Amino acid sequence: MSADDHIAEPLPLDAWHRARGARMVPFAGYSMPIQYEGIIAEHAWTREHAGLFDVSHMGQLTLSGDDVDAALETLLPGDIMGLGVDRMRYSLLLDDTGGVIDDLMVTRRADDFYMVVNGATKHGDIAHMRARLPASIALVTMDSYGLLALQGPEAVTALSRLVPGVENLTFMTAGLFGHGEHPLWISRSGYTGEDGFEISLPAHSVDMFATLLCAQPEVKPIGLGARDSLRLEAGLPLYGHDLDTHINPAAADLGFAISKRRRVEGGFPGADAILADLRDGAKTKRVGFAVEGRLPAREGAAILSGDSRVGTITSGGFAPSVGAPIAMGYVESAYAAPGTALEIEVRGKRLAATVTPMPFVPHRYVRKGASV
Amino acid sequence: MTTYFTKDHEWISVEGDSATVGITDYAQAQLGDVVFVEVPPAGTAVAKGKEAAVVESVKAASDVYAPVSGTVTEANAALEADPALVNTAPEADGWFFKLTLSDPGELEGLMDDTAYKAFVAGL
Numbered sequence: 001m002s003a004d005d006h007i008a009e010p011l012p013l014d015a016w017h018r019a020r021g022a023r024m025v026p027f028a029g030y031s032m033p034i035q036y037e038g039i040i041a042e043h044a045w046t047r048e049h050a051g052l053f054d055v056s057h058m059g060q061l062t063l064s065g066d067d068v069d070a071a072l073e074t075l076l077p078g079d080i081m082g083l084g085v086d087r088m089r090y091s092l093l094l095d096d097t098g099g100v101i102d103d104l105m106v107t108r109r110a111d112d113f114y115m116v117v118n119g120a121t122k123h124g125d126i127a128h129m130r131a132r133l134p135a136s137i138a139l140v141t142m143d144s145y146g147l148l149a150l151q152g153p154e155a156v157t158a159l160s161r162l163v164p165g166v167e168n169l170t171f172m173t174a175g176l177f178g179h180g181e182h183p184l185w186i187s188r189s190g191y192t193g194e195d196g197f198e199i200s201l202p203a204h205s206v207d208m209f210a211t212l213l214c215a216q217p218e219v220k221p222i223g224l225g226a227r228d229s230l231r232l233e234a235g236l237p238l239y240g241h242d243l244d245t246h247i248n249p250a251a252a253d254l255g256f257a258i259s260k261r262r263r264v265e266g267g268f269p270g271a272d273a274i275l276a277d278l279r280d281g282a283k284t285k286r287v288g289f290a291v292e293g294r295l296p297a298r299e300g301a302a303i304l305s306g307d308s309r310v311g312t313i314t315s316g317g318f319a320p321s322v323g324a325p326i327a328m329g330y331v332e333s334a335y336a337a338p339g340t341a342l343e344i345e346v347r348g349k350r351l352a353a354t355v356t357p358m359p360f361v362p363h364r365y366v367r368k369g370a371s372v
Numbered sequence: 373m374t375t376y377f378t379k380d381h382e383w384i385s386v387e388g389d390s391a392t393v394g395i396t397d398y399a400q401a402q403l404g405d406v407v408f409v410e411v412p413p414a415g416t417a418v419a420k421g422k423e424a425a426v427v428e429s430v431k432a433a434s435d436v437y438a439p440v441s442g443t444v445t446e447a448n449a450a451l452e453a454d455p456a457l458v459n460t461a462p463e464a465d466g467w468f469f470k471l472t473l474s475d476p477g478e479l480e481g482l483m484d485d486t487a488y489k490a491f492v493a494g495l
Contacts (some may be wrong), residue, residue: 023402032429035404038404038405038432039404039405039429039430039431040405040406043430225404225430225431228431229430292450294407294408294455295408295410295428296407296408296428296433298432298433317430317431318407318428318430320430325407342474347410347426
């Protein structure tokens with residue numbers, strides 16, 4: 001056990017992970033399971049069956065009060081007022097220059113908004129929101145709740161056996177369910193590119209429900225290592241790596257998070273800069289790379305065109321489902337077109353790399369109206 | 373043939389002034405799935421305690437240090453096609469490189485099998 005483990009706060013499933021042989025590492029101030037049997041096996045299991053991820057380190061909170069939706073629109077660029085009950089949206093907490101403070105999921109519920117933010121940024125996010133929102137808006141952190149993500153094509157089979165009705169949810173919708181006396185707030189969402197669910201539940205229920213889920217033949221516990229390789233293959237940015245306050249949503253290729261009405265009306269932080277970049281094109285752009293050979297290109301590696309540095313890798317590694325290294329990074333927009341041949345420098349070696357459309361592995365979300 | 377170990381979890385098997393170097397079973401378990409190994413080509417001069425090879429797991433790149441100084445005589449070509457040998461046979465087929473020792477006296481500071489096992493047990 002390292003010194004960091006001692007200062008890390010244990011989450012509800014800490015002992016549960018250790019009992020199942022997880023290797024625990026400090027992350028975002030908590031001890032988190034990085035892997036069980038190995039990242040490649042866990043990654044493959046999630047793609048083929050269902051993986052249970054403990055994401056209790058993430059920040060869960062509720063926001064309520066009169067005109068809370070309008071108040072949220074002063075901080076986020078999404079159409080929050082137009083969000084229906086039990087519908088959720090990926091959005092961005094923006095600073096005044098349009099830089100990304102965090103990316104998040106926000107759901108309108110009958111009486112409040114439920115928000116999930118990144119674990120490493122949650123305290124700053126809350127301080128930012130509290131400082132900016134009117135005093136009439138109640139912001140409550142759900143510190144006594146855990147969060148589980150069940151991801152993979154068999155997630156629906158396993159979860160609907162325990163919680164009938166969840167199969168009726170479609171991607172980015174949510175609802176209140178239960179198991180016995182345990183309330184479960186369940187959304188059909190996740191951050192792996194696979195179909196799946198996120199389950200918010202009281203901390204005292206987490207051990208019971210995780211055990212029950214892992215008793216299903218489709219389900220195994222999966223560490224954060226495979227969560228990272230899955231989200232990279234899904235082309236999804238990771239805050240603190242692919243997103244930060246120096247990056248605006250246009251550069252990050254997250255234009256979809258700026259809802260249509262908000263593009264017309266503006267009124268979100270950094271709107272002038274972001275809308276100008278969406279219209280004229282950002283100077284740099286987040287792109288994916290297929291990397292030739294077997295040597296992975298990691299965060300920080302220089303992206304070169306001839307002798308000129310044209311960008312930097314922000315996430316990279318070996319992609320188990322692709323069977324090759326892949327990476328994500330920012331390049332000057334002139335080099336952002338798919339098919340552009342560039343080089344990535346790793347320890348003095350130049351690896352051939354091609355700008356590649358993302359996702360690297362197709363998403364398998366279950367959308368409304370789609371035939372399954 | 374005698375095998376020695378470093379605190380950085382490399383092993384070195386010595387016979388006369390020739391030796392084979394790799395990483396221990398403990399090290400491979402800590403690294404997880406190995407997807408790439410960069411080994412020094414024959415002719416490379418390596419120095420005790422200095423970076424000699426790089427092992428890439430799914431998650432991260434880690435340096436491998438030379439347990440002693442010497443000149444590389446052979447890199448394990450099998451690792452190019454099957455880097456997972458480091459996981460499946462770290463202290464056998466998953467060796468990294470062979471070298472000629474330049475100063476056999478450098479072996480003195482290394483651990484033997486018993487000492488290494490005790491070292492790992494204390495981690």
